[in-house]
Amino acid sequence: MASDSANLPGGKITFLLFLALVNFSFTIGIHNDNFSEELYVKPFSSGHVMFHFQFTTVWNVSIDKPESFQHYHLFPKSLGDVLTTYKVKELHLSQTQGLWKHEKWGYPPEDAPPGDELWVWFQPHSGVDQTWADLVNALSGLFCASLNFMDSKSTVQPRWSFRPAGLASEFYSADSRFVRYSTLPREVVCTENLTPWKKLLPCGSKIGLASLLNSVKIYDGFYHSLGVHVRSVCQDTQCLTPATELKQTLTVVYDPTTNKNGKQDWSFQSMFDRTLQSQCPLADTRKIYVDVTTQETFPKFSLSPVPDFVLNQKRSGEERKIAVYQIGNHLFASSLNLKAMYEEKLTFSNSSLPPVYANRFVTGYGLERGGVTCMIYNTMSSNTTVIFMETVPWFLRVYFSSLRIENDGKEIKPYKINFIPAKDRANPYQMELVFRLFANSVTKITYSFERAFLKWTEYPPDANHGFYVSSAVVSTVLPVASQYTATSQSVSLLEESFSDSSSSFFLRLHTETLLVSLPTPDFSMPYNVICLACTVVAIAFGSLHNLTTRDFTASDPSKRKGLVAKLKSFFKKEKESPENKLDSKEEETPSQKDKDNSKSEEKDSKEKDGNSET
Amino acid sequence: MAAPMVNFYFQLIAFAFLHQCTGTSPEEFFKSGHTNNWAVLVDTSRFWFNYRHVANVLSIYRSCKRLGIPDSRIILMVADDMACNPRNPRPATVFNNANNQINVYGDDVEVDYRGYEVTVENFIRVLTGRLPPSTPRSKRLLSDEHSNVLVYMTGHGGDGFLKFQDAEEISNVELADAFEQMWQKRRYHEVFFMIDTCQAESMFQKFYSPNILAVASSKVGEDSLSHHVDPSIGVYVIDRYTYYALEFLETVTPGSKKTMGQFLEVCPKYQCISTVAKRTDLFRRDVNKVLLTDFFGSVRNVELLPDSIHLQNATLHTHSEDSSDVKSDKPLSYAQQFPMPV
Numbered sequence: 001m002a003s004d005s006a007n008l009p010g011g012k013i014t015f016l017l018f019l020a021l022v023n024f025s026f027t028i029g030i031h032n033d034n035f036s037e038e039l040y041v042k043p044f045s046s047g048h049v050m051f052h053f054q055f056t057t058v059w060n061v062s063i064d065k066p067e068s069f070q071h072y073h074l075f076p077k078s079l080g081d082v083l084t085t086y087k088v089k090e091l092h093l094s095q096t097q098g099l100w101k102h103e104k105w106g107y108p109p110e111d112a113p114p115g116d117e118l119w120v121w122f123q124p125h126s127g128v129d130q131t132w133a134d135l136v137n138a139l140s141g142l143f144c145a146s147l148n149f150m151d152s153k154s155t156v157q158p159r160w161s162f163r164p165a166g167l168a169s170e171f172y173s174a175d176s177r178f179v180r181y182s183t184l185p186r187e188v189v190c191t192e193n194l195t196p197w198k199k200l201l202p203c204g205s206k207i208g209l210a211s212l213l214n215s216v217k218i219y220d221g222f223y224h225s226l227g228v229h230v231r232s233v234c235q236d237t238q239c240l241t242p243a244t245e246l247k248q249t250l251t252v253v254y255d256p257t258t259n260k261n262g263k264q265d266w267s268f269q270s271m272f273d274r275t276l277q278s279q280c281p282l283a284d285t286r287k288i289y290v291d292v293t294t295q296e297t298f299p300k301f302s303l304s305p306v307p308d309f310v311l312n313q314k315r316s317g318e319e320r321k322i323a324v325y326q327i328g329n330h331l332f333a334s335s336l337n338l339k340a341m342y343e344e345k346l347t348f349s350n351s352s353l354p355p356v357y358a359n360r361f362v363t364g365y366g367l368e369r370g371g372v373t374c375m376i377y378n379t380m381s382s383n384t385t386v387i388f389m390e391t392v393p394w395f396l397r398v399y400f401s402s403l404r405i406e407n408d409g410k411e412i413k414p415y416k417i418n419f420i421p422a423k424d425r426a427n428p429y430q431m432e433l434v435f436r437l438f439a440n441s442v443t444k445i446t447y448s449f450e451r452a453f454l455k456w457t458e459y460p461p462d463a464n465h466g467f468y469v470s471s472a473v474v475s476t477v478l479p480v481a482s483q484y485t486a487t488s489q490s491v492s493l494l495e496e497s498f499s500d501s502s503s504s505f506f507l508r509l510h511t512e513t514l515l516v517s518l519p520t521p522d523f524s525m526p527y528n529v530i531c532l533a534c535t536v537v538a539i540a541f542g543s544l545h546n547l548t549t550r551d552f553t554a555s556d557p558s559k560r561k562g563l564v565a566k567l568k569s570f571f572k573k574e575k576e577s578p579e580n581k582l583d584s585k586e587e588e589t590p591s592q593k594d595k596d597n598s599k600s601e602e603k604d605s606k607e608k609d610g611n612s613e614t
Numbered sequence: 615m616a617a618p619m620v621n622f623y624f625q626l627i628a629f630a631f632l633h634q635c636t637g638t639s640p641e642e643f644f645k646s647g648h649t650n651n652w653a654v655l656v657d658t659s660r661f662w663f664n665y666r667h668v669a670n671v672l673s674i675y676r677s678c679k680r681l682g683i684p685d686s687r688i689i690l691m692v693a694d695d696m697a698c699n700p701r702n703p704r705p706a707t708v709f710n711n712a713n714n715q716i717n718v719y720g721d722d723v724e725v726d727y728r729g730y731e732v733t734v735e736n737f738i739r740v741l742t743g744r745l746p747p748s749t750p751r752s753k754r755l756l757s758d759e760h761s762n763v764l765v766y767m768t769g770h771g772g773d774g775f776l777k778f779q780d781a782e783e784i785s786n787v788e789l790a791d792a793f794e795q796m797w798q799k800r801r802y803h804e805v806f807f808m809i810d811t812c813q814a815e816s817m818f819q820k821f822y823s824p825n826i827l828a829v830a831s832s833k834v835g836e837d838s839l840s841h842h843v844d845p846s847i848g849v850y851v852i853d854r855y856t857y858y859a860l861e862f863l864e865t866v867t868p869g870s871k872k873t874m875g876q877f878l879e880v881c882p883k884y885q886c887i888s889t890v891a892k893r894t895d896l897f898r899r900d901v902n903k904v905l906l907t908d909f910f911g912s913v914r915n916v917e918l919l920p921d922s923i924h925l926q927n928a929t930l931h932t933h934s935e936d937s938s939d940v941k942s943d944k945p946l947s948y949a950q951q952f953p954m955p956v
Contacts, residue, residue, distance in 0.1 A: 137746075137748040137749060138750050140750065140753075141750025141751065141752040144724050144752075146728055146730065148731070160953050163949050163951045163952075163953060164949040165951065166948065167946045168948075168949035169949075170950070188695040188729070190695055191697065191698075191719060191723055192728070195721075195724055196724065215706045215721055216706045216707060218706070219705040220705045220706070239945040239947075240945055387952070387954060461660055461779040461780055475951075489948050489951065490948060
């Protein structure tokens with residue numbers, strides 16, 4: 001073989017070309033999945049900048065047929081095995097640290113509550129509770145998070161709030177038997193969660209957009225959220241066969257104005273401490289989008305390098321300008337360090353408020369009772385229907401009779417209520433309310449609760465920190481896409497959502513989590529009690545015992561010896577003791593005589609007593 | 615014509631290289647008796663002022679990974695999060711030194727048991743293998759009778775006990791019984807037990823199972839001391855024994871010939887202030903002849919077969935046309951996400 005090719009000078013090259021062609025057609029023929037990596041950058045008027053990474057894998061097999069999940073190519077096998085083993089139809093996991101400020105930043109592409117949130121739709125089968133318990137254990141190992149704490153005490157079955165996000169029949173999505181929702185508001189997100197998330201990507205974290213993900217800079221940000229979303233989508237426009245879509249998202253918000261000159265300048269180098277040096281060859285779409293709507297007006301900024309083109313995104317009621325970069329065009333010379341340079345320092349201005357946003361907080365004082373108030377603001381000039389969902393742990397005993405929905409003092413009757421009271425140590429309180437938000441108004445939802453006593457083994461090791469209540473979920477439909485950046489339901493990629501002609505936009509937002517103190521015992525109490533009890537026993541009992549059992553004899557004060565006499569008698573005793581030893585035997589007989597005398601005396605006294613009794 | 619000669623020279627170089635690697639004959643290569651390495655690294659302390667315990671366990675984790683033990687063979691239990699703690703001025707980092715020399719947290723860390731999951735019950739279940747059936751593989755110690763297991767524990771301890779998260783404790787008797795269970799279930803070949811707490815020697819005094827080599831940072835009646843404070847963080851960043859152990863381990867490479875005997879001499883009294891105690895009576899081999907990488911590194915035994923093996927083509931029949939079976943007669947639709955009238 002080697003000798004043959006050595007003879008023909010061009011033979012080697014043609015052979016290699018032939019091999020490459022065969023491989024190319026081979027891969028296209030067998031593999032039926034595609035991968036895209038996109039980055040969406042959006043600066044806010046508050047000075048913050050959002051970087052939203054989206055890695056989308058669409059595999060043309062149906063998740064309803066687990067036996068078709070073979071021959072993994074771009075779809076990660078570790079996740080695919082978990083999905084097929086536990087009969088999952090849709091999975092949505094988010095791991096977030098920080099609170100998304102809707103008033104300042106509008107709506108994120110994927111809204112997530114602080115901590116971990118997991119909601120799953122299962123294939124119809126019996127024993128969903130057991131499958132859910134096994135699934136959260138498997139996912140806890142996969143994502144290095146304590147998802148195994150999502151047991152029945154914190155899991156609910158939402159009836160209206162978390163309908164499937166992908167393809168599903170109407171009959172199936174109305175059946176809440178197959179959905180499970182749970183959150184862990186206390187969960188920490190750190191590099192140990194980013195590492196397994198990055199390992200699910202086809203190109204890993206060494207090349208492509210994922211190479212920008214520097215954990216030291218990401219976890220220094222204002223807000224960061226990891227997301228894994230699996231759902232069924234249409235394979236093509238006819239939509240006769242489903243495909244499985246895996247969307248991995250990472251949203252991170254920085255505040256670049258804390259640098260030396262106070263300007264909102266940002267770049268890959270300053271935000272991630274890295275520049276983009278490669279692109280993932282397995283990806284079909286590799287693009288970066290920057291929201292440049294305010295570029296010419298206020299605040300003015302310029303992008304470097306110059307974008308490939310700028311397109312106008314028109315969504316009902318909202319027009320935005322998006323600068324698009326094709327990553328491949330910018331990697332020829334050197335690495336891509338996308339930079340935005342602002343002309344002036346940041347000046348705070350009143351940004352326009354989003355159509356709907358909410359705030360929630362605990363009211364009351366003391367450790368016996370309390371209340372929760374949620375204010376939902378509607379800044380639109382039209383009414384809208386909203387679904388409000390809350391999950392309250394069992395130890396905050398909610399008084400359903402105290403639930404009030406008020407708007408400007410007037411009470412609003414909800415259109416529908418789904419309230420499932422809690423069972424101690426088994427289920428949490430689940431509340432879903434459907435009511436109307438009036439235009440340009442604030443609606444206040446209040447209810448009061450009573451705090452329960454936990455058993456002493458149920459307290460966590462840091463009991464004085466308090467207990468967390470998961471965030472409430474507000475779902476509504478907006479007629480205008482004001483500050484709305486989420487992808488539409490029927491498409492997978494961000495760029496496909498830029499030209500969206502729909503007239504209604506589904507919105508889901510999460511409120512703050514609550515931190516509530518329960519009456520906590522003093523865990524150093526047993527030690528203190530033992531010390532106190534032993535002291536009391538030693539001092540009090542000892543002296544009482546002596547007092548009650550000591551025999552008191554009267555002493556003659558004249559015979560009382562002074563100190564000098566006592567000392568003399570002490571020394572006398574010592575002198576007498578050696579003499580006494582010799583005479584001890586002799587002395588015994590007199591003492592025996594004494595004893596006999598005393599016995600006879602006793603007999604006499606007994607006789608006397610006997611006489612007296614009779 | 616040149617090809618056979620090239621092949622011969624290549625084989626010769628490869629053979630010589632192999633010998634260079636092992637240094638000895640293939641028979642001696644397999645003398646240690648173990649075929650795989652596991653590590654169970656436990657930090658039992660919670661709260662920010664116990665930063666040093668997390669730094670301790672991450673130092674050993676870093677050394678194990680660097681010397682070859684993969685994440686799938688390491689069970690890392692960290693009771694609290696220091697790297698992304700709001701009090702950490704340098705997020706996503708845990709340093710072993712106030713001069714920020716080594717970020718022991720790193721960029722590629724996988725914590726298996728975190729936060730409230732680090733309990734005495736979970737620790738003993740991991741060691742003995744009595745875990746509920748739904749436990750994922752990354753949380754299981756799947757060792758067998760040819761595994762060398764490194765167990766490292768750090769936290770607050772006393773004479774005969776080790777505190778877990780300020781709420782419960784494990785006694786030395788329980789620990790000794792757990793190792794005996796492991797021995798009877800053939801879950802280890804040799805164990806190297808390292809402990810860095812106050813009065814650490816008491817934790818291995820009650821061991822009675824064979825093939826355990828133990829080292830502790832202090833004797834009974836002595837306290838293990840921390841190394842130094844980082845003024846920008848405000849807490850002690852690492853304990854003395856683990857600091858000097860890490861210093862020693864940083865000089866070790868995967869092919870190193872350093873022995874366990876040398877490792878047991880790390881941190882003499884003038885450095886550690888407490889006396890490092892060790893227990894070698896249960897260990898069958900001479901510690902001066904045991905390689906450090908027998909416990910900290912990972913064995914990659916390669917057996918060279920001279921003849922080739924023909925495998926049968928047993929791949930499943932690919933259902934490339936199966937997607938057509940899934941075609942439904944009417945188009946599928948997306949679920950309505952807002953089921954109420956707008």
